Amino acid sequence: MDKKEMTCIVCPMGCCLEIETDGSHYKITGNRCKRGEEYAVRELISPMRVLTSTVRLKNSYIRKLPVRTNGAIPKSLMFDCIDVLKTIELEPPVKIGDVIVKNILNTGVNVISSRSI
């Protein structure tokens, strides 16, 4: 049995989780609710994250527009998504929440603007 520790980031309680696994079964302790158990298993099998980054702006007093995904994407695709964002150059006006990249890398998640310019 392998033992791992991680902090649950689903809510601000930040429970310290302890996971014992043989590779196919998981025993989770330290969670105050069921969501912590689900988070731990997902984190071990296929970790997901919200991506925050920037894209280039031209003809603007600000050179970079902050963007983020509107949902979590597989952690393994983070660098590929950043490569896609590096190819983009926008011009104002851009409104907060505008979709910058729809369904990035077929994840079903959009990249949206984090501010208006």
Ligand code: SF4
């Ligand atoms: S286990 Fe539940 S209570 Fe604890 S941090 Fe995760 S979501 Fe919050």
